Amino acid sequence: MKGVLSSVRRRYGGVATSLILVSCGLWALGLVVLPQLMMIDYSFRPSLPPAKQGGPEDIYTLANYAALYGNPLNLAIFLKTIWSSALVTATALVVCYPVAFFLARMAVGRTAGLLFIALVIPYWINEILRTFSWLLILARNGFVNTVLLDLGLTQEPIIFLGTTPAILVGMVYAYVLFMVFPIYNSLESLDPHQIEAARDLGAPWWRIHWRIAIPHAKPGIAVGCIMTFMLAAGTYAIPAILGGPKSRWFTEVIYSQFFEALNWNRGAAYAFILLIMCLGFIALMMRLFRVNLAEVTR
Amino acid sequence: MQFSRKLQVGGRDPALGQGVSLDGVTMRFGDFLAVDDVSIDIAAGEFFSFLGPSGCGKTTILRLISGFVEPTAGRILIGGQDMAGIGPNKRPTALIFQNLALFPLMPVWENVAFGLEARGVAKQERRRRAEQLLELVALDGSGDKRVNELSGGQRQRVAIARALAVEPKVMLLDEPLSALDLKLRQHMRAELRTIQRRTGVTFVYITHDQSEALTMSDRVAVMSQGRIEQIDVPDAIYNAPQTAFVAGFVGEINRFAGHVVAADARHAVVETDVGRLRGVNRQALRPGERASIFIRPERMRADGAANPADENSFEAVLDRVGFEGNVVNLFLRTNAGREIIAQQHNSDDLSGLSSGAWMTLRFAPDSAAVLPAEGRFEAAA
Numbered sequence A: 001m002k003g004v005l006s007s008v009r010r011r012y013g014g015v016a017t018s019l020i021l022v023s024c025g026l027w028a029l030g031l032v033v034l035p036q037l038m039m040i041d042y043s044f045r046p047s048l049p050p051a052k053q054g055g056p057e058d059i060y061t062l063a064n065y066a067a068l069y070g071n072p073l074n075l076a077i078f079l080k081t082i083w084s085s086a087l088v089t090a091t092a093l094v095v096c097y098p099v100a101f102f103l104a105r106m107a108v109g110r111t112a113g114l115l116f117i118a119l120v121i122p123y124w125i126n127e128i129l130r131t132f133s134w135l136l137i138l139a140r141n142g143f144v145n146t147v148l149l150d151l152g153l154t155q156e157p158i159i160f161l162g163t164t165p166a167i168l169v170g171m172v173y174a175y176v177l178f179m180v181f182p183i184y185n186s187l188e189s190l191d192p193h194q195i196e197a198a199r200d201l202g203a204p205w206w207r208i209h210w211r212i213a214i215p216h217a218k219p220g221i222a223v224g225c226i227m228t229f230m231l232a233a234g235t236y237a238i239p240a241i242l243g244g245p246k247s248r249w250f251t252e253v254i255y256s257q258f259f260e261a262l263n264w265n266r267g268a269a270y271a272f273i274l275l276i277m278c279l280g281f282i283a284l285m286m287r288l289f290r291v292n293l294a295e296v297t298r
Numbered sequence B: 001m002q003f004s005r006k007l008q009v010g011g012r013d014p015a016l017g018q019g020v021s022l023d024g025v026t027m028r029f030g031d032f033l034a035v036d037d038v039s040i041d042i043a044a045g046e047f048f049s050f051l052g053p054s055g056c057g058k059t060t061i062l063r064l065i066s067g068f069v070e071p072t073a074g075r076i077l078i079g080g081q082d083m084a085g086i087g088p089n090k091r092p093t094a095l096i097f098q099n100l101a102l103f104p105l106m107p108v109w110e111n112v113a114f115g116l117e118a119r120g121v122a123k124q125e126r127r128r129r130a131e132q133l134l135e136l137v138a139l140d141g142s143g144d145k146r147v148n149e150l151s152g153g154q155r156q157r158v159a160i161a162r163a164l165a166v167e168p169k170v171m172l173l174d175e176p177l178s179a180l181d182l183k184l185r186q187h188m189r190a191e192l193r194t195i196q197r198r199t200g201v202t203f204v205y206i207t208h209d210q211s212e213a214l215t216m217s218d219r220v221a222v223m224s225q226g227r228i229e230q231i232d233v234p235d236a237i238y239n240a241p242q243t244a245f246v247a248g249f250v251g252e253i254n255r256f257a258g259h260v261v262a263a264d265a266r267h268a269v270v271e272t273d274v275g276r277l278r279g280v281n282r283q284a285l286r287p288g289e290r291a292s293i294f295i296r297p298e299r300m301r302a303d304g305a306a307n308p309a310d311e312n313s314f315e316a317v318l319d320r321v322g323f324e325g326n327v328v329n330l331f332l333r334t335n336a337g338r339e340i341i342a343q344q345h346n347s348d349d350l351s352g353l354s355s356g357a358w359m360t361l362r363f364a365p366d367s368a369a370v371l372p373a374e375g376r377f378e379a380a381a
């Protein structure tokens, strides 16, 4: 950081550097720090009509946070969101590790290039559109049901849409890249001779992964899990499109607090509960994988 | 650091080596012929080296023996058993990689015990065997260190211990000493040789360093461009090269190109730009054939007496004197501008030599080799 600053200063001089610093500071303050502080402030105040704001009832309170525990329905949705996001993360990890390994260690030349393109192209399409395509695939008379019916595996079309599994499938699909790339990155730096050495010493393929490749990919796995979990827990579009009334996501609860109940204070408190949960998840991941911040940001 | 203790891993007798046979082994990468019809029988317990310049196919041969690649043609046998279709984890070989490929995320002892772990040996027993092997390579007490806390020479020994842990019948070593400095390298040569003798394991050793190959090996195969040029004991590789490539690659040598003007069963005479020179005719050359005659610097006698009428003698002017203590290298130049090195033992006769002096060089016919000019190598002459 210091190095960056001094090199900027050498190139542009003291005045310009100060200007850059001040404008960056203002940008961060005005667009990031202040709104968040305001939200924190909201979350600790009761929701009052404008007339009573600033009055004797406008005191700091934990009521908005406690409200989640007082509402079994919302609490259940919250817990389900956390649990499902963890499930999405785990599924994405299981799906993506082999892909990342193949890309980093086995694919060569054209195959690798084509696979990369196949992975990236879907991301040129808007997330909403990508999710809508799953709507078509999972619909009552959609692709999956057509195949199942034609194969005679089911007599009646299965209702996927509006269920939690539909949301999970949509999310795993939406976030694979965020899991593949960090793992790919860390596996790419693994010396292929280590894999060969392990094989030469008699290790079967699964032990090579367990003892050599996965430990090496740990920082990448941690980053991928953190990103996927954050995205899953924080998404609004996917549950809104693929889910239904019975599969509500906690973000939808937050949304409805803000824009349906018009209770910004409780909405802010709920949002912070989600954020704290996510930070907790990050801390847990880093402990679990015994990685530190330096490795993760590497 | 001696390996005076007997190797007893797990209380067993030293694992004895097995022979390795290559039978017409060929390896192609696309159009590129990396190994060209190589046939060798390496005896059980032998220390066998492949010597050749970088890119000649040495590593490919080791990878073929260890099973990472299957030959395009030919057979590989270890202990008499055909290895076709048997993967590297199932062969009785252990490979020491050029870059060692230690596992940096494991402590030293787990590195050493990795092969045992793969064989399902219980943890306590693994630890015990790892400590024994670390003791064997004089690294006792380093088991809990990280690999990157060790010096280059220590890592080298961890790699050896890790390979020995699986009790291989054949140890394959890919230029294992090339990353070490000269002193350590010479030390490790002796250690490797000692370990090999103690364990009785067959060592197949790769190097581009001729003195390494000559000092350590029972036999050496000199390779060039995927082909075996000569397989012989070190002494014969040096003193009786069979091809121009071997003569030129191993050690310093003086070369005179020309063509054969007379030949019998023992000797051939080559017409060169310094006159007619006689040498041993190992390849049964006949008059008229293109050939070169090779003479080692230490086989050249140099003196001030002008008597160029003798057989195998010619004149050259002294360029400079390279003093090395026990020996002195005389760098000379012939009339035709060819550079000659003559190595003499240090003696009083050599004092007073000065640049520009004309000297007569001579050598015994039996110490020179007349070898056919092979187009691809002759280009450089």
Ligand SMILES: Nc1ncnc2c1ncn2[C@@H]1O[C@H](COP(=O)(O)OP(=O)(O)O)[C@@H](O)[C@H]1O
Binding pocket: B029, B032, B034, B052, B053, B054, B055, B056, B057, B058, B059, B060, B061
């Ligand atoms: N997997 C491979 N694909 C293509 N060419 C290869 C491969 N492995 C080795 N080669 C080529 O084969 C030749 C011999 O390589 P190598 O056996 O590593 O030589 P050395 O160990 O003697 O330096 C080199 O020219 C190298 O480029």
Ligand SMILES: [Mg+2]
Binding pocket: B055, B058, B059, B098, B174
């Ligand atoms: Mg090599």
